[in-house]
Amino acid sequence: xxxxxxxxxxxxxxxxxxxxxxxxxxxxxxxxxxxxxxxxxxxxxxxxxxxxxxxxxxxxxxxxxxxxxxxxxxxxxxxxxxxxxxxxxxxxxxxxxxxxxxxxxxxxxxxxxxxxxxxxxxxxxxxxxxxxxxxxxxxxxxxxxxxxxxxxxxxxxxxxxxxxxxxxxxxxxx
Numbered sequence: 001x002x003x004x005x006x007x008x009x010x011x012x013x014x015x016x017x018x019x020x021x022x023x024x025x026x027x028x029x030x031x032x033x034x035x036x037x038x039x040x041x042x043x044x045x046x047x048x049x050x051x052x053x054x055x056x057x058x059x060x061x062x063x064x065x066x067x068x069x070x071x072x073x074x075x076x077x078x079x080x081x082x083x084x085x086x087x088x089x090x091x092x093x094x095x096x097x098x099x100x101x102x103x104x105x106x107x108x109x110x111x112x113x114x115x116x117x118x119x120x121x122x123x124x125x126x127x128x129x130x131x132x133x134x135x136x137x138x139x140x141x142x143x144x145x146x147x148x149x150x151x152x153x154x155x156x157x158x159x160x161x162x163x164x165x166x167x168x169x170x171x172x173x174x
Contacts, residue, residue, distance in 0.1 A: 031099035043100070047125060051112070055119035063114060063147035072148025073163045075141060080105070083129065088157015098129050106152040117146045 021027050035043070063069075077086075082094050083102040095102060109117065121142050124132035133142060 031097065033099070035100060040100075051116050051119055054123070055113070055115040058115035058118060060114040060118065060146070061143055063143065063150055065147070068144045068147045069151055070148075070163070070166065071141070072144035072146065075137070075145045076148050077164070079133065080145070086157070086160045087152070087155045088160065100128055102129065105149050106155060109149045110153050114146050114150060117149055118142055121145055 076084075082092050083098065084105045085091060085095060087106045103111075112120070118139075120130065122132065122134035122137075122139070124130045133145075
């Protein structure tokens with residue numbers, strides 16, 4: 001009985017401390033400060049496991065179609081470039097102010113499966129600035145973005161820039 005009383009008392013103390021932190025304003029939510037190692041671990045591990053769980057039943061279509069990759073480039077260039085950057089480009093002003101930093105997809109895209117990338121693009125990530133593009137884009141358009149992102153690792157700045165000249169004009173883009 002003493003053990004159970006001790007456990008209950010410990011849980012109550014943790015709850016009280018948590019409420020004090022929440023209501024005191026002590027915890028700094030400023031994006032200007034880097035997250036602690038614990039925060040990076042907590043949120044990163046939670047995100048990784050959530051994305052893995054929620055994307056496990058998805059099946060990627062063929063992502064090798066040049067037209068799909070080209071369409072994905074157009075969408076990426078319009079919607080993703082400002083935060084995620086492109087090969088050979090410096091960090092944008094917007095990207096510099098985001099915390100957590102959005103991943104540089106030319107380096108980190110291979111860390112996620114196409115299905116995981118699709119799920120993140122479609123559903124977004126809470127409290128990171130990553131929007132849920134599934135509210136405005138069809139699954140097919142999102143898969144085209146994934147097709148392009150799959151090509152980013154290893155792409156040079158010159159290769160990225162060359163895609164500008166072959167992409168369809170903006171007035172054709174929906």
